[in-house]
Every structure is written in structure tokens, then in C-alpha cells.
Amino acid sequence: MDRLLVAAFSFPAVVFTFLLVVVAGYWLLVALGVSSVDAVGAADPEAFGLGRVPLSVALSMVTVLAWVTSMAGDLVLGSAEPSPLFPGVAVLVVALAAAVIGTRFTIPVLNALLPAxxxxxxxxxxxxxxxxxxxxxxxxxxxxxxxxxxxxxxxxxxxxxxxxxxxxxxxxxxxxxxxxxxx
Structure with missing residues (x-):
């Protein structure tokens, strides 16, 4: 448990930990009725190639996938290199790429579930x-x-x-x- 907390609050996962807290706060406000799902990005989701999936959902997915990937990368590679900067930057880049790719593959599935x-x-x-x-x-x-x-x-x-x-x-x-x- 200590290793997970250290990983969550060390580079690069700390970047996504902060964003994950923001996303969790946003969805708490949506659940309480203070905000709406479409509050993020007033533009039409179809303009971003998201189909019917709201921009807030897509950004939340990117954040969660990037956090999970960076946590896994930090736990696997964190102590392997003597210099923490190199694996941290590599994990950050891989986490962002994996999150964007994972979200792009998930969007069509979500669009099939959402009605026109x-x-x-x-x-x-x-x-x-x-x-x-x-x-x-x-x-x-x-x-x-x-x-x-x-x-x-x-x-x-x-x-x-x-x-x-x-x-x-x-x-x-x-x-x-x-x-x-x-x-």
C-alpha cells in the first residue's frame, strides 16, 4: 500500500493523480446536480470525432487510462534505473499515448451504446x-x-x-x- 501511495505522488503519476482528483470532483458535482455532463466543452462532440460521447467523458477516460498506465509503469520501472528522470519521462509519454489510443478504441463502443x-x-x-x-x-x-x-x-x-x-x-x-x- 505504501508503494502505491509513493507511486501515485511521484513523477510521472503525480501529474495524472492531480487530474484524476479534478475529474473525480467534476463527476461528484455532476452526480449532485450542480454541473452537467456537457459542461466541459460547449462544442458539439461530433466536431472532435467523438460521435455522441460527451467531451467530458472522453477526457475523463484519457485521464483514468493515463493514470493507470503511469502507475503501472512507475511500479514496474520506477526502481529499475538509477536516474528517475529517464523512466519517468518515458512512462509519461507511453501513458499519454496508451490513454489516447485506448480512448479512441473505446469511443465507437460507447457510441453504439448511446442512442442517436x-x-x-x-x-x-x-x-x-x-x-x-x-x-x-x-x-x-x-x-x-x-x-x-x-x-x-x-x-x-x-x-x-x-x-x-x-x-x-x-x-x-x-x-x-x-x-x-x-x-
């Missing part, structure tokens, strides 16, 4: 956050094939919806990456 956004227009959803208004909200949708998906939603001009309320998805806002819903 336009297929959800016209379906009913159930609000899962404390409120849905013009700037915040998430709802659960059941797809045509029976899968349940959590999506970002917004509501304009009406009294904000609360947890458990049923609404209909009216349209997809491609620029904002969310759905407009009506009660």
Missing part, C-alpha cells in the same frame, strides 16, 4: 434533477429498444419542473448539446 439524439425527439422523459429550467436539468428517457438514458434537458418559459415530473422531448439543441422539453 434525434431518435429521442417526441419521446416522454422523467425529470431526475431537482429542477429543470432554461439553464439546468436532466431527465431519464427510455429508448425504442428499451434502454434507459440520462440526458441534459432545458425548459423555456414555464414553471420549472421538479424531480419525477413527466415531460415530452420537443427538440434537440445541437449547439447547446441538450434537449428542450415541454410539460
Amino acid at each position: 439524439r434525434l431518435d429521442l425527439v417526441g419521446t416522454d422523459c422523467v425529470v431526475r434533477t431537482g429542477r429543470v429550467d432554461g439553464s439546468f436539468g436532466a431527465a431519464e428517457v427510455t429508448t425504442a429498444d428499451g434502454r434507459t438514458v440520462l440526458v441534459q434537458v432545458r425548459q423555456a418559459g414555464e414553471r420549472p419542473l421538479r424531480t419525477g415530473a413527466t415531460a415530452r422531448i420537443a427538440e434537440y439543441d445541437r449547439r447547446g448539446g441538450f434537449f428542450w422539453i415541454t410539460a
Whole structure:
């Protein structure tokens, strides 16, 4: 256990340990409803070649894969060389490359699991956050094939919806990456 802590807080893993703490904090905020999955990168994920996978998910995957790879590299090579700089830099480069490659191979799998956004227009959803208004909200949708998906939603001009309320998805806002819903 001591060796894992030393590895996590030594170069190069410490770079990814810090990023992993940031990612964990971000997902905690998403889970608490303070932030949204699409809060990272307002651009359309398809512009980055991610398909329907949000940029926050892809960056989180890169961070986790890089951290795991750098930890493994540090544990295997950390004490092999007398100079800690050479294996550290090599592990850093390999960890980044492995993380990017691993994420690129995982993205198509995730895209196959995520429904096409336009297929959800016209379906009913159930609000899962404390409120849905013009700037915040998430709802659960059941797809045509029976899968349940959590999506970002917004509501304009009406009294904000609360947890458990049923609404209909009216349209997809491609620029904002969310759905407009009506009660």
C-alpha cells in the first residue's frame, strides 16, 4: 500500500493523480446536480470525432487510462534505473499515448451504446434533477429498444419542473448539446 501511495505522488503519476482528483470532483458535482455532463466543452462532440460521447467523458477516460498506465509503469520501472528522470519521462509519454489510443478504441463502443439524439425527439422523459429550467436539468428517457438514458434537458418559459415530473422531448439543441422539453 505504501508503494502505491509513493507511486501515485511521484513523477510521472503525480501529474495524472492531480487530474484524476479534478475529474473525480467534476463527476461528484455532476452526480449532485450542480454541473452537467456537457459542461466541459460547449462544442458539439461530433466536431472532435467523438460521435455522441460527451467531451467530458472522453477526457475523463484519457485521464483514468493515463493514470493507470503511469502507475503501472512507475511500479514496474520506477526502481529499475538509477536516474528517475529517464523512466519517468518515458512512462509519461507511453501513458499519454496508451490513454489516447485506448480512448479512441473505446469511443465507437460507447457510441453504439448511446442512442442517436434525434431518435429521442417526441419521446416522454422523467425529470431526475431537482429542477429543470432554461439553464439546468436532466431527465431519464427510455429508448425504442428499451434502454434507459440520462440526458441534459432545458425548459423555456414555464414553471420549472421538479424531480419525477413527466415531460415530452420537443427538440434537440445541437449547439447547446441538450434537449428542450415541454410539460
